[in-house]
Amino acid sequence: MAAPTLTVDVPSEIVNEVVATRRDLHVHPELGFEEHRTSAMVAERLGALGFEVHTGIGQTGVVGVLRGPRGGKTIMLRADMDALPIDEENDVPYRSGTPVHMHACGHDGHVAILLGAARIVAARRDEIAGTVCFLFQPAEEGKGGAKAMVADGVLERFGIERAYGLHLASAHPVGQLGFREGVFYASSDSIEITIEGKGGHGASPHLSVDPVYVASQFVVAVQQVVSRQIDPIEPAVVTIGAINGGTTHNVIPSRVRLLGTVRAFDAGVRERMSERIERVLRGVCESSGATYDYEYLWRYPVTSNDVEQTRYVRALAERVAGAEHVADVPKLMGAEDFSFFAERVPACFFSLGSNGGPNSAFPHHHARFDIDESALATGVRMMTALALDAPSHAP
Ligand SMILES: [Zn+2]
Ligand SMILES: [Zn+2]
Known part of the structure; x- marks a missing residue:
């Protein structure tokens, strides 16, 4: 059977908003379990879009629920919100405004991408057969915010059956979507x-x-x-x-x-x-x-991607971004607390290249880490595609 057609337009107005959101978060980084400003902003934006909003899950975690008019699976799309205790050394207009606080892993981009997708999906909710949980988690950097949300019963409470997430990656060319079946992070x-x-x-x-x-x-x-x-x-x-x-x-x-x-x-x-x-x-x-x-x-724990889910998301990426922007990526000795979701429900975590040249080539957690913001639109496109397609078409 041919894949159903799925068009995902990301209007320039939304791209601009996503860049502005990312820069605002970059100026106002918050450390793990201290994401009060960030989560308040997320909750307010989701509420304005008509989502059912739940706050205080795993301390500062937020879930926005969007139910489609027809039945289907309940999926979650995850963005982590925390920054790192690093003094930013970039000389950019959106430089961190707080000493020894810096979005040096790209989580500001993850939040901005998911909010951008939420806006597009809210306007297209009639196309969803199922339920989409937009999940914003605290404290990925070492403190286990995902574990805290799981311990608070987030998966059972919303009946989450599938989990998807992305990570910006300065090791990969800007806009490239990277996939790995099975073990991905250590x-x-x-x-x-x-x-x-x-x-x-x-x-x-x-x-x-x-x-x-x-x-x-x-x-x-x-x-x-x-x-x-x-x-x-x-x-x-x-x-x-x-x-x-x-x-x-x-x-x-x-x-x-x-x-x-x-x-x-x-x-x-x-x-x-x-x-x-x-x-x-x-x-x-x-x-x-x-x-x-x-x-x-x-x-x-080890972050392991479900093989069937990964094949599905990879095929979706080829449809919405083009096969030339999709690649297999090697596993990483780094760790990800997305593993706490992936241990419990079939899941796929993938990378989004953010390296557009020397300024966005620094490794994650470096005081000069930055992203090529043109990656953000690709992230929005992927998260939107998953929200529209996965509840009714994911394996
Ligand atoms: Zn990190
Ligand atoms: Zn990270």
Whole structure:
């Protein structure tokens, strides 16, 4: 059967509004779970469009519900709203107005895109067979805003059956829609370790248990978990990012604290990493007479795209953006809390290239990160197409 025709026009008036919204959000960045101005603006805009608006889900999360006149599936379209604690170094008219707050991941663009789509879809609601939830989530950057919304029962409350989301990507050419079936983003967890020794004089190490020495051994030995204990065809990372202990040259401190991050692309590997890291820690500590406290903080699961949903969204992208703007993209060692939605309902998360030249080529989370705003119209087109088509045509 031929795909039904679907035209998605994004009038220049709406493109201009989306750019203005993105710039306004860029000037007013808010950190995770502090998105009060942003969520108030989202709720007000959705209300003005005639959506049923629900606020305070997962603290600052907002859901706008649009019901079509005919029955069908209930889908969600997700935008994350939070910024990062970075001092912006761009010299642009829409530079961040708050020190050490910056939209350096493109979430300002995600919110603007979804609001732009909401406006177009509101005017075309008669075409929807089903229900569309426009979901604006807090705190993607490390604090698990998606988890908070899921814990608040957002999926059950609105009967959400399918989930879609996009992320701007400075690694890809502007306007390119990138897809990956199956595993897309890694899991991301944290480890927090305290090694307890016995303090003493730096000249008498035999009367102490030196936690600096033990910590040094651990930092080296822990890499064997990846290189010797995990299947080499399964990627994994353990990085110790912070090591703190001691005060001066000639004193052996009594404890050292280490912080690290653990990444994997497979749930089984993720489990094994947590056990094996502790096993190395235990062995190193025992050999020196030190003790330890080990905390493995389970943060973001692997983000995995449902194969059928991904094929569907990719085909939709070819229809509305043209096959020349659609590509397969590699998986990423970064993490995404969209995974909390994708764990529970069939989902597709895809990338939207935002690199239009040197000014938009900086990596995400860089103080000079910026997007080529011509990507925004493509994002609006895709989110609009999903809202109109997915409730009745998604697998
Ligand atoms: Zn980010
Ligand atoms: Zn992000």
